[in-house]
Amino acid sequence: MSEQSRPTGPRQLPGREGTPTSRAAMAVVGVVVVVGVALGVLLARPATGLAGGGMTMTPAATAGGGAGTTTVTPTGHTTEVTLHVSGMSFTPSTIQVPVGDRLRVTLVNSGDQRHDLVFANGATLEPLAPGATAVLDVGVISGNLEGWCSLPGHRQLGMVVHVVAIGAPAASSSSGSSSGSASGSAMPGMGTTGGTTAAPTMADLQAEAAALPAYPAQLPPLDSSTDHSYTFTITQQQDPVTAGLTREVWTYNGTTPGPILHGRVGDTFHITLVNHGTMGHSIDFHAGEVAPDQPMRTIEPGQSLDYTFTAGRAGIWMYHCATMPMSSHIANGMFGAVVIEPDGLEQVDRSYVVIQSELYLGANGQPADATKIAGLVPDVVAFNGRAFQYDAHPLTAAVGQRVRLWVLDAGPNAALSFHVVGTQFDTVWTEGAYRIHHGTATDGATTGSTGAQVLSLLPAEGGFVELVPPAAGRYALVNHEMSLAEKGAHGVLQVTG
Numbered sequence: 001m002s003e004q005s006r007p008t009g010p011r012q013l014p015g016r017e018g019t020p021t022s023r024a025a026m027a028v029v030g031v032v033v034v035v036g037v038a039l040g041v042l043l044a045r046p047a048t049g050l051a052g053g054g055m056t057m058t059p060a061a062t063a064g065g066g067a068g069t070t071t072v073t074p075t076g077h078t079t080e081v082t083l084h085v086s087g088m089s090f091t092p093s094t095i096q097v098p099v100g101d102r103l104r105v106t107l108v109n110s111g112d113q114r115h116d117l118v119f120a121n122g123a124t125l126e127p128l129a130p131g132a133t134a135v136l137d138v139g140v141i142s143g144n145l146e147g148w149c150s151l152p153g154h155r156q157l158g159m160v161v162h163v164v165a166i167g168a169p170a171a172s173s174s175s176g177s178s179s180g181s182a183s184g185s186a187m188p189g190m191g192t193t194g195g196t197t198a199a200p201t202m203a204d205l206q207a208e209a210a211a212l213p214a215y216p217a218q219l220p221p222l223d224s225s226t227d228h229s230y231t232f233t234i235t236q237q238q239d240p241v242t243a244g245l246t247r248e249v250w251t252y253n254g255t256t257p258g259p260i261l262h263g264r265v266g267d268t269f270h271i272t273l274v275n276h277g278t279m280g281h282s283i284d285f286h287a288g289e290v291a292p293d294q295p296m297r298t299i300e301p302g303q304s305l306d307y308t309f310t311a312g313r314a315g316i317w318m319y320h321c322a323t324m325p326m327s328s329h330i331a332n333g334m335f336g337a338v339v340i341e342p343d344g345l346e347q348v349d350r351s352y353v354v355i356q357s358e359l360y361l362g363a364n365g366q367p368a369d370a371t372k373i374a375g376l377v378p379d380v381v382a383f384n385g386r387a388f389q390y391d392a393h394p395l396t397a398a399v400g401q402r403v404r405l406w407v408l409d410a411g412p413n414a415a416l417s418f419h420v421v422g423t424q425f426d427t428v429w430t431e432g433a434y435r436i437h438h439g440t441a442t443d444g445a446t447t448g449s450t451g452a453q454v455l456s457l458l459p460a461e462g463g464f465v466e467l468v469p470p471a472a473g474r475y476a477l478v479n480h481e482m483s484l485a486e487k488g489a490h491g492v493l494q495v496t497g
Contacts (some may be wrong), residue, residue, distance in 0.1 A: 113280035153328030205388030256333030316462035387488020430463030
């Protein structure tokens with residue numbers, strides 16, 4: 001793709017006016033055959049929903065075969081184990097069980113967000129709210145077995161428990177271990193490579209951008225108020241990526257990015273965060289300086305919190321979900337920008353906000369693949385939530401108008417080298433300071449003698465550039481890490497005469 005390639009088309013912001021939809025149920029019904037010496041028995045265990053709070057519930061007996069195919073004789077003995085949550089891990093992380101014993105696990109969610117427990121033999125405990133306890137009958141153990149939390153990204157951060165079968169034949173142990181490997185399972189919500197989607201083609205992404213309206217990139221206007229109040233409602237819904245392919249997004253107010261806020265140094269922002277999702281979420285505003293313990297805490301579905309901060313310094317500041325794993329929550333759409341203008345900032349003719357983010361596609365209709373996120377290779381890169389949308393619906397200006405582009409790299413991983421093809425920036429302001437101001441470098445170079453070609457940003461960095469287009473035409477906006485531009489970090493500034 002050349003820097004000025006021109007895909008045609010339209011777009012709809014993910015669930016812009018949509019109602020939140022529930023995340024696909026993560027419980028998996030496991031049915032495993034246990035073969036006795038002279039008797040074959042088939043047991044089936046349905047997934048069981050669990051309430052929050054301190055409630056204890058015991059599921060019906062699960063189909064309890066071991067991880068491998070080796071025939072074992074049940075001992076008639078039950079091994080009881082209690083697992084606790086410590087940060088993003090289970091303790092203990094290893095359980096030793098004699099071959100032939102039935103394993104019963106009591107899970108105590110001593111963490112600060114929801115967790116579930118899934119074993120490779122299909123035994124499943126649905127998500128538990130913080131403080132809740134439940135019991136899972138894992139079944140008769142015939143070989144080594146792996147269990148994990150299947151919420152997106154949790155397994156990749158270390159929420160894994162290993163069942164070591166004492167006295168198991170070598171073949172049984174190896175087959176049991178492989179059945180729970182990170183690359184071999186496609187359970188809903190896990191985000192592993194076994195159930196993911198191949199990267200879509202440029203043509204498919206361009207066609208979807210053409211079919212849907214664009215996220216409004218205009219910077220919202222300022223008014224005279226110094227106090228700003230907003231309600232941010234967390235939702236979960238489906239967002240089209242290409243024809244026939246959707247992803248589950250987690251959003252603030254139904255869009256990704258969330259709302260763009262605009263103010264001045266000294267303004268106070270009051271945010272009411274309401275969680276209408278199906279898992280714990282939070283929010284972190286870089287624009288304020290506050291102790292994080294209370295305002296950035298994770299809240300459960302149905303809960304809300306108040307977050308107040310005063311903007312003490314200018315910048316384009318990122319906000320995002322601060323619930324672990326943050327990489328997954330950001331990659332699933334939970335980010336946005338707060339623009340706080342420097343004192344004395346001049347008026348311009350056009351002012352836009354461009355936020356880069358990455359998509360790591362899981363299975364169709366599922367959240368982002370956490371293994372891909374950790375691998376740092378995105379399937380799609382987007383400006384304001386959708387690839388190529390401003391090729392299909394260009395930003396606009398006229399010859400001779402001064403255009404200001406506020407730019408933020410939301411990540412979670414990739415850098416941004418922001419360039420506008422056919423122009424140079426006569427003003428560059430980044431992370432709190434001018435590098436160039438109307439052609440004058442900050443080191444005192446002669447007025448009108450200097451300029452810049454890119455604004456270079458790492459994840460969470462931001463700034464603005466200004467340019468004055470010299471003639472009518474289509475000026476491409478690109479990430480000059482060109483492979484990322486070819487994955488969707490590309491748009492157009494349409495300049496008329």
